[in-house]
Amino acid sequence: xxxxxxANLDRWCxxxxxxxxxxxxxxxxxxxxxxxILQVHHTPQVHPPQAPLPFLIPSPxxxxxxxxxxxxxxxxxxxxxxxxxxxxxxxxxxxxxxxSAGVLRPDRLMQNTxxxxxxxxxxxxxxxxxxxxANRLVEKQALHTSFLQFAxxxxxxxCGLAAGFAIGIVGDAGVRATNQQPRLYTGMVLxxxxxxxLGLYGLIVSILLLSTSQTQVTDCSGS
Numbered sequence: 096x097x098x099x100x101x102a103n104l105d106r107w108c109x110x111x112x113x114x115x116x117x118x119x120x121x122x123x124x125x126x127x128x129x130x131x132i133l134q135v136h137h138t139p140q141v142h143p144p145q146a147p148l149p150f151l152i153p154s155p156x157x158x159x160x161x162x163x164x165x166x167x168x169x170x171x172x173x174x175x176x177x178x179x180x181x182x183x184x185x186x187x188x189x190x191x192x193x194x195s196a197g198v199l200r201p202d203r204l205m206q207n208t209x210x211x212x213x214x215x216x217x218x219x220x221x222x223x224x225x226x227x228x229a230n231r232l233v234e235k236q237a238l239h240t241s242f243l244q245f246a247x248x249x250x251x252x253x254c255g256l257a258a259g260f261a262i263g264i265v266g267d268a269g270v271r272a273t274n275q276q277p278r279l280y281t282g283m284v285l286x287x288x289x290x291x292x293l294g295l296y297g298l299i300v301s302i303l304l305l306s307t308s309q310t311q312v313t314d315c316s317g318s
Contacts, residue, residue: 164232166241170248171228174301177252178221178294181259185214189266196274203274209284210266213291217255217262220298224251227305243308247301254297261290 189210197204228244269283 163238163241164234164236167228167232167244170245171225173252174224174228174248175221178255179218181256182214182218185259185263186211188263189214189270192267192270196270200274206280207270210262210270210287213287214259214262216291217259217294220251220294221255224248224298224301240308243304247304251297251301255294258290258294261293262287265290
């Protein structure tokens with residue numbers, strides 16, 4: 096090993112001619128120096144531990160906290176807000192056609208109000224779901240319960256919104272058509288019923304979700 100080190104030193108001295116010639120005998124205890132260099136070279140370097148990347152850090156388990164009732168409250172709001180939006184659109188759209196057609200045929204005014212009545216029923220669906228969710232809201236509840244309450248509110252709300260648009264458009268066209276041809280009234284009523292059932296589907300799913308929101312849950316009370 097000493098010969099290898101000496102050869103490397105001699106090669107280095109040859110590559111640097113401006114330096115005085117090197118003699119290994121001029122370095123006392125060169126063997127000990129060689130072993131020290133080799134020991135330092137082969138000593139493993141200890142690197143400080145690196146912090147893991149943020150997305151690799153495992154998140155804490157989802158347990159019961161006082162912030163998870165937010166989803167339940169949003170479900171309650173969604174149920175009533177979206178159904179009222181659909182109901183108001185259906186009522187306004189069909190009522191414009193009802194009064195427009197009532198100018199020429201005032202005798203059919205009460206029959207044509209069926210469109211506005213069916214549009215108002217959608218808001219009752221949202222009210223029922225919102226009341227059920229509001230009665231089950233607590234300060235601390237399981238995340239499972241909060242998510243199901245949110246899903247229940249969204250289901251009945253969006254279904255009611257879609258049904259309201261359908262009733263408004265069908266009512267507008269149906270009232271104007273039946274004003275010219277009264278025999279089309281039966282067909283208009285059937286189509287309105289089919290549009291109304293869309294909101295009923297959302298209410299049924301909402302009730303099913305709420306009925307299972309507190310079953311098979313580890314902790315629903317937050318105690």
